[in-house]
Amino acid sequence: xxxxxxxxVQKLETTxxxxxxxxxxxxxxxxxxxxxxEACQMMKALGFELLSALTAVxxxxxxxxxxxVIYQFTSxxxxxxxxxxxxxxxxxxxxxxxxxxxxxxxWRERELWDMFGIKAEGHPDLRRILMPADWEGHxxxxxxxxxxxxxxxxxxxxxxxxxxxxxxx
Amino acid sequence: xxxxxxxxxxxLKHLVSEKALQGExxxxxxxxxxxxxxxxxxxxxxxxxxxxxxxxxxxxxxxTGIEKNMExxxxxxxxxxxxxxxxxxxxxxxxxxxxxxxKLLDLDVPPRAQAIRVILVELQxxxxxxxxxxxxxxxxxxxxxxxxCFREREDILDIFELVSGQRMMTTYIRPGGLWRDVPVEFEKxxxxxxxxxxxxxxxxxxxxxxxxxxxxRTLGIGKISAEDALNLGMTGPGLRASGVNWDLRKxxxxxxxxxxxxxxxxxxxxxxxxxxxxxxQEMRESVKIIEQALNKLPMGPVRSNNRKYVPPPRSEIGVSxxxxxxHFKLWTEGFHAPKGYVYSAVESPRGELGVYLESDGGPxxxxxxxxxxxxxxxxxxxxxxxxxxxxxxxxxIGSIDIVxxxxxx
Numbered sequence: 001x002x003x004x005x006x007x008x009v010q011k012l013e014t015t016x017x018x019x020x021x022x023x024x025x026x027x028x029x030x031x032x033x034x035x036x037x038e039a040c041q042m043m044k045a046l047g048f049e050l051l052s053a054l055t056a057v058x059x060x061x062x063x064x065x066x067x068x069v070i071y072q073f074t075s076x077x078x079x080x081x082x083x084x085x086x087x088x089x090x091x092x093x094x095x096x097x098x099x100x101x102x103x104x105x106x107w108r109e110r111e112l113w114d115m116f117g118i119k120a121e122g123h124p125d126l127r128r129i130l131m132p133a134d135w136e137g138h139x140x141x142x143x144x145x146x147x148x149x150x151x152x153x154x155x156x157x158x159x160x161x162x163x164x165x166x167x168x169x
Numbered sequence: 170x171x172x173x174x175x176x177x178x179x180x181l182k183h184l185v186s187e188k189a190l191q192g193e194x195x196x197x198x199x200x201x202x203x204x205x206x207x208x209x210x211x212x213x214x215x216x217x218x219x220x221x222x223x224x225x226x227x228x229x230x231x232x233t234g235i236e237k238n239m240e241x242x243x244x245x246x247x248x249x250x251x252x253x254x255x256x257x258x259x260x261x262x263x264x265x266x267x268x269x270x271x272k273l274l275d276l277d278v279p280p281r282a283q284a285i286r287v288i289l290v291e292l293q294x295x296x297x298x299x300x301x302x303x304x305x306x307x308x309x310x311x312x313x314x315x316x317x318c319f320r321e322r323e324d325i326l327d328i329f330e331l332v333s334g335q336r337m338m339t340t341y342i343r344p345g346g347l348w349r350d351v352p353v354e355f356e357k358x359x360x361x362x363x364x365x366x367x368x369x370x371x372x373x374x375x376x377x378x379x380x381x382x383x384x385x386r387t388l389g390i391g392k393i394s395a396e397d398a399l400n401l402g403m404t405g406p407g408l409r410a411s412g413v414n415w416d417l418r419k420x421x422x423x424x425x426x427x428x429x430x431x432x433x434x435x436x437x438x439x440x441x442x443x444x445x446x447x448x449x450q451e452m453r454e455s456v457k458i459i460e461q462a463l464n465k466l467p468m469g470p471v472r473s474n475n476r477k478y479v480p481p482p483r484s485e486i487g488v489s490x491x492x493x494x495x496h497f498k499l500w501t502e503g504f505h506a507p508k509g510y511v512y513s514a515v516e517s518p519r520g521e522l523g524v525y526l527e528s529d530g531g532p533x534x535x536x537x538x539x540x541x542x543x544x545x546x547x548x549x550x551x552x553x554x555x556x557x558x559x560x561x562x563x564x565x566i567g568s569i570d571i572v573x574x575x576x577x578x
Binding site: 023024025026028049050051052053055057058070072074076079081083102103104106107115124125128129130131132139140144146 | 183184228229232234236237238241272273275399400401402404413415420421509510511512514521523525527535536538540544545548577578
């Protein structure tokens with residue numbers, strides 16, 4: 001762990017009663033879901049101006065927690081990096097929105113909803129972002145198949161066409 | 170059975186002002202097929218006359234599910250998809266991916282491979298900036314710059330073809346090193362290019378930097394403060410034009426960047442013109458880096474010797490049973506990465522290109538997330554565009570240098 005990072009990690013460890021882990025030089029802390037807004041405010045106060053990444057991992061079929069939401073922070077002034085992880089259960093997955101603290105979390109949380117179905121509570125504009133607005137399902141979940149489209153030929157064009165969603169309107 | 174899906178103004182009323190709902194301001198659709206949106210970007214604009222009141226970007230038209238697809242492929246096969254993300258920074262994407270995999274595997278890269286990586290990535294940075302300069306100038310009606318820029322870009326693509334056989338989708342950088350060593354003609358080709366190129370940058374600058382038409386269109390347009398830029402997650406030349414000296418090549422050096430002497434251009438104005446100046450200066454700095462890397466280019470292998478992760482050279486396969494087994498295993502099953510997760514980032518021409526890579530111990534990435542710079546940079550567009558004319562919006566989009574493949578992934 002970098003020397004400058006140690007007091008910051010210690011402070012977070014005592015405040016949120018957690019244990020930091022280090023892997024290949026990346027330091028990560030696990031924060032309970034209810035306290036992530038508080039944690040983000042603290043990160044900002046500690047000089048982490050940039051929310052580099054906000055994403056999630058799906059551990060399906062594991063249910064509790066099914067997801068880990070990952071916040072990757074960068075401090076431009078102190079040249080430091082730190083990651084936070086928030087476990088989220090599979091039933092009704094939600095996280096509190098942090099886009100009033102880091103504004104770029106806005107689209108990142110929309111992406112989280114779009115791709116994983118994790119709802120950001122208190123988000124001002126929670127719509128799908130990458131998939132079409134009427135899309136069903138959340139593609140980056142592990143129980144979502146990769147999917148294939150059946151190739152249509154002259155002899156089976158109509159038969160396959162009937163099974164396609166747009167033909168059913 | 171579902172009805173045709175339609176988005177109405179009602180659905181977007183939290184994003185536009187009261188006036189739009191009463192019809193006092195106009196809602197105008199720009200894109201996704203519009204020459205100045207640099208790809209398939211759609212903007213919903215609320216206009217008061219010609220002034221932009223609100224700008225709501227709509228993205229996802231180029232979404233190809235690369236993250237999902239990569240999860241279904243082995244580490245080696247998944248790399249081919251990285252070229253398709255940001256199609257103007259293909260070598261840089263390969264480097265970002267390979268560095269994440271190498272960090273996960275704790276794999277060392279020989280110095281020669283690192284130096285060649287730096288040369289290629291800097292060439293790619295120049296090529297990407299050339300496309301930005303050409304198309305950006307074209308948006309402001311400077312046709313000839315576009316043709317000059319693409320002429321020089323062609324030389325860079327020829328160098329890529331020389332080393333990898335491919336002009337754009339090279340996949341030349343591999344986990345643990347490079348696909349193969351560079352051919353003997355490589356050094357001359359690169360030297361010829363860096364000898365010629367600074368004079369060409371002078372030519373572009375002669376055409377643009379003090380051009381009154383360009384100054385009129387760019388000075389004071391699309392201003393963003395350093396604080397706003399950081400809060401909106403902007404990185405790269407856009408952030409540096411707002412006065413924040415943050416370049417990962419200097420701040421957190423990788424691939425041997427600490428050995429090279431170069432400046433990070435920083436401006437404080439934060440407008441379109443400042444972003445133009447920063448990028449043009451960056452092209453000159455890249456030439457300096459390439460020259461130093463070429464002068465210091467060490468001899469030696471270009472691939473790690475760790476046969477568990479990196480395939481053996483062809484010459485060994487015919488004479489060593491073990492090499493044959495490694496070759497077979499690596500190209501069928503792939504290698505099993507240790508369980509864990511890493512975040513690694515490089516400075517792409519557009520900003521911080523980060524890769525979050527998680528492994529469950531199997532031969533495929535369990536989860537790979539691309540923190541692409543354009544995605545965050547575009548979020549700053551509504552703030553920059555507010556209050557400017559719709560013609561200036563075109564200049565602002567050009568100055569952010571977005572690549573839709575990078576945004577939509």
